[in-house]
Amino acid sequence: MSHVLVVNSGSSSIKYRLLDMAAERPVAWGIADRIGEDGGELTHRRPGADPHVRPGPFADHEAGLAAVLDAFGAAGPDLSGVALAAVGHRVVHGGDRFVRPALVDDAVMRAVEELAPLAPLHNPANLEGIRVARKSFPDVPHVAVFDTAFHSTLPPAAHTYAVPERWRTGYGVRRYGFHGTSCAYVTRRAAAWLGRQVEEVNLVVLHLGNGASATAVAGGRSVDTSMGMTPLEGLVMGTRSGDIDPSLPGYLAREAGLTAGDVDAALNRESGLLALAGANDMREVRRRAEAGEPGAALALEVYARRVRKYVGAYYAVLGRVDAVVFTAGVGEHDARLRAEALSGLEALGLAVDPERNAADSGEERAVSPAGARVPVLVVPTDEEWEIAVEAVALVGGRG
Amino acid sequence: MSHVLVVNSGSSSIKYRLLDMAAERPVAWGIADRIGEDGGELTHRRPGADPHVRPGPFADHEAGLAAVLDAFGAAGPDLSGVALAAVGHRVVHGGDRFVRPALVDDAVMRAVEELAPLAPLHNPANLEGIRVARKSFPDVPHVAVFDTAFHSTLPPAAHTYAVPERWRTGYGVRRYGFHGTSCAYVTRRAAAWLGRQVEEVNLVVLHLGNGASATAVAGGRSVDTSMGMTPLEGLVMGTRSGDIDPSLPGYLAREAGLTAGDVDAALNRESGLLALAGANDMREVRRRAEAGEPGAALALEVYARRVRKYVGAYYAVLGRVDAVVFTAGVGEHDARLRAEALSGLEALGLAVDPERNAADSGEERAVSPAGARVPVLVVPTDEEWEIAVEAVALVGGRG
Ligand SMILES: Nc1ncnc2c1ncn2[C@@H]1O[C@H](COP(=O)(O)OP(=O)(O)O)[C@@H](O)[C@H]1O
Ligand SMILES: Nc1ncnc2c1ncn2[C@@H]1O[C@H](COP(=O)(O)OP(=O)(O)O)[C@@H](O)[C@H]1O
Numbered sequence: 001m002s003h004v005l006v007v008n009s010g011s012s013s014i015k016y017r018l019l020d021m022a023a024e025r026p027v028a029w030g031i032a033d034r035i036g037e038d039g040g041e042l043t044h045r046r047p048g049a050d051p052h053v054r055p056g057p058f059a060d061h062e063a064g065l066a067a068v069l070d071a072f073g074a075a076g077p078d079l080s081g082v083a084l085a086a087v088g089h090r091v092v093h094g095g096d097r098f099v100r101p102a103l104v105d106d107a108v109m110r111a112v113e114e115l116a117p118l119a120p121l122h123n124p125a126n127l128e129g130i131r132v133a134r135k136s137f138p139d140v141p142h143v144a145v146f147d148t149a150f151h152s153t154l155p156p157a158a159h160t161y162a163v164p165e166r167w168r169t170g171y172g173v174r175r176y177g178f179h180g181t182s183c184a185y186v187t188r189r190a191a192a193w194l195g196r197q198v199e200e201v202n203l204v205v206l207h208l209g210n211g212a213s214a215t216a217v218a219g220g221r222s223v224d225t226s227m228g229m230t231p232l233e234g235l236v237m238g239t240r241s242g243d244i245d246p247s248l249p250g251y252l253a254r255e256a257g258l259t260a261g262d263v264d265a266a267l268n269r270e271s272g273l274l275a276l277a278g279a280n281d282m283r284e285v286r287r288r289a290e291a292g293e294p295g296a297a298l299a300l301e302v303y304a305r306r307v308r309k310y311v312g313a314y315y316a317v318l319g320r321v322d323a324v325v326f327t328a329g330v331g332e333h334d335a336r337l338r339a340e341a342l343s344g345l346e347a348l349g350l351a352v353d354p355e356r357n358a359a360d361s362g363e364e365r366a367v368s369p370a371g372a373r374v375p376v377l378v379v380p381t382d383e384e385w386e387i388a389v390e391a392v393a394l395v396g397g398r399g
Numbered sequence: 400m401s402h403v404l405v406v407n408s409g410s411s412s413i414k415y416r417l418l419d420m421a422a423e424r425p426v427a428w429g430i431a432d433r434i435g436e437d438g439g440e441l442t443h444r445r446p447g448a449d450p451h452v453r454p455g456p457f458a459d460h461e462a463g464l465a466a467v468l469d470a471f472g473a474a475g476p477d478l479s480g481v482a483l484a485a486v487g488h489r490v491v492h493g494g495d496r497f498v499r500p501a502l503v504d505d506a507v508m509r510a511v512e513e514l515a516p517l518a519p520l521h522n523p524a525n526l527e528g529i530r531v532a533r534k535s536f537p538d539v540p541h542v543a544v545f546d547t548a549f550h551s552t553l554p555p556a557a558h559t560y561a562v563p564e565r566w567r568t569g570y571g572v573r574r575y576g577f578h579g580t581s582c583a584y585v586t587r588r589a590a591a592w593l594g595r596q597v598e599e600v601n602l603v604v605l606h607l608g609n610g611a612s613a614t615a616v617a618g619g620r621s622v623d624t625s626m627g628m629t630p631l632e633g634l635v636m637g638t639r640s641g642d643i644d645p646s647l648p649g650y651l652a653r654e655a656g657l658t659a660g661d662v663d664a665a666l667n668r669e670s671g672l673l674a675l676a677g678a679n680d681m682r683e684v685r686r687r688a689e690a691g692e693p694g695a696a697l698a699l700e701v702y703a704r705r706v707r708k709y710v711g712a713y714y715a716v717l718g719r720v721d722a723v724v725f726t727a728g729v730g731e732h733d734a735r736l737r738a739e740a741l742s743g744l745e746a747l748g749l750a751v752d753p754e755r756n757a758a759d760s761g762e763e764r765a766v767s768p769a770g771a772r773v774p775v776l777v778v779p780t781d782e783e784w785e786i787a788v789e790a791v792a793l794v795g796g797r798g
Binding site: 117118120156157158160161162163164165167170171173175224228229230232233236240241242243244245246247248249250251252253254255256258259260261263264265266267268270271272273275276298299301302303305308309310311312313314315316317319320321344345346347348 | 516517519555556557559560561562563564566569570572574623627628629631632635639640641642643644645646647648649650651652653654655657658659660662663664665666667669670671672674675697698700701702704707708709710711712713714715716718719720743744745746747
């Protein structure tokens, strides 16, 4: 009962991680990429060992997962010797249907499929991963863990858009929020760091990865979050615009002859840092800014200012903030971004200590000055661990 | 040289006001409505006199203005006896072309026309008002005063959307901001109230009327504002949604077969308070909430929460806030909204004093407790006065 296999199935990749829950550590992990395309490769890793690489192509998710199982066979551990408590699956959109993890059965599969219009790029791919994994592990409970579930506690004032009723009730138009699994993990860890019960802490959680979001946590629960009906709203991201004037699609339809779909695609895939700096990876944006590229410098300013505005907005929502918590790639590793995002916020009790902020230990840590009114924390996120914990909690609770 | 006629020409109405600049008071004002439609009526007012009403219909703006001049002839004052220093015209969109008021000539008219794609409902109507007024007052200087001009000081980090370059440079996609004339007036008055130079004050200005916006003023200049490329972005308004997930048009195109234009029209005209409460007028929304309608209660919460979030966001942008200033219909008269919007913000030094807040004197006043760290002010706006002052400053500066 001590292991969980976590599967994160995207449209063209399967990421996986086998976790030893008792020892609290990963046993093996990897990714099969370019599924359904030419080329592709599977990389399987174990602690302290060289990566085991298997060439593609992988015709579909079934072929991808078969390669994963082959890799386990060849490079270990032997899955037949592992007692799997559960297979935990990441599912992006749970709509207002899934407010907690769900034991997968055919009805759950249908429900996830019905939510596909809200996440057309994600839910079908997540579902395909569940489908093939159930075939390979028919006797293990499969648990779906939803990115939206942590935000099911948003109050109506936070999740309601001021748009016509026919859209709200007829088409499920509301704020759902994403990155919930990461937020749940980070909230628990931050509470522990502060020495408080989860139910007691008010946090602003800044998940800054390729996708980026800010979440206001009150008493351990999400009460506002920057991503909305889809993961497009809110902060500036690698290739996503975040907030814009909602008239933009209508304007570009009129003036440039674009459809709403054209604009949506460009806002999701050709915007954000990529549009301003010519690169969507923050490290590359930094390099370009240092090389004197004005677009990259502007991109950093726009990015940091947007984060700062959400910190202020959620401070106002929460009234009392016990900590601001940075996580994910940019949040964990980009010290300058943290400093820029919080610059000038002394009146809110917020600041970073230059030395602490610069030290990238990879550990949970405070980067605010000693004795700061509002601690600023860096908490490396671990969504796979959170999925496994939630899967075990569900399965254990039933057993 | 002591009078200015201010004209605010909309698509179906002409509002006007004749101001005595030396005496600092209106001499006459009124509105011709339903221009180009059936019915319609002109109401002309003078202080202390009964309104003078002339029936329509008014075939076009030319007929509307002719009726205005007839009303002056019939009910006074006799315009031939008034030395008009200028006719001041409200123009909604000045793009990045007009950063201050402009003396109208044919080139300015062309430029305003070229900006019409950015404000298709407003600029053509404003222009039509200028055209007919120039015919009627050929020897008086006409001055165009732009709603966007006060926000020409937005730094690039505030006015840049993270969207493709081809949209930004090819189609003028950026944040412009609106309500600038009101903000300029209110900023000047708030500085005077605080006993400070305009160049010294940091303010959050909340213009809450039928349209609504928040503006961050640093050193007397606009450094961020909630309305964007169009007046749709930001706060919840009478019939406008304000901020939403930018994927909504694409989603509704896919799922409901709507065009970007359909969605844009609904977001501008069928959203906001109207969509949630069934009424776009705040007084009616309050009545419905008091009558126990849940949609109206939710509308008030969504509205107030959005204002609160912008107060927090702009607090973070400014770092130091000298006052929060409420203006326009809701801002000036809705004490409960002010209290709700600022509730829980004690950590930011913000609160209203229940008694002061409840007293609606119609005057400039503080509604925060005595000695508050950040005063909360109510400043009745006067856009016509501001237009007249700016027109005289321009004309005087040239003579
Ligand atoms: N040392 C670093 N400095 C700045 N940015 C970094 C650093 N390390 C990683 N990042 C950025 O983190 C982002 C990816 O975040 P991550 O959390 O790994 O992504 P995802 O959202 O896909 O899980 C990239 O923009 C990357 O450039
Ligand atoms: N006493 C009041 N209480 C609440 N709302 C009010 C009150 N008086 C006016 N309003 C609201 O102000 C709004 C109109 O604001 P106003 O500034 O006059 O509009 P505009 O933006 O068209 O200039 C309406 O929603 C109206 O209900």
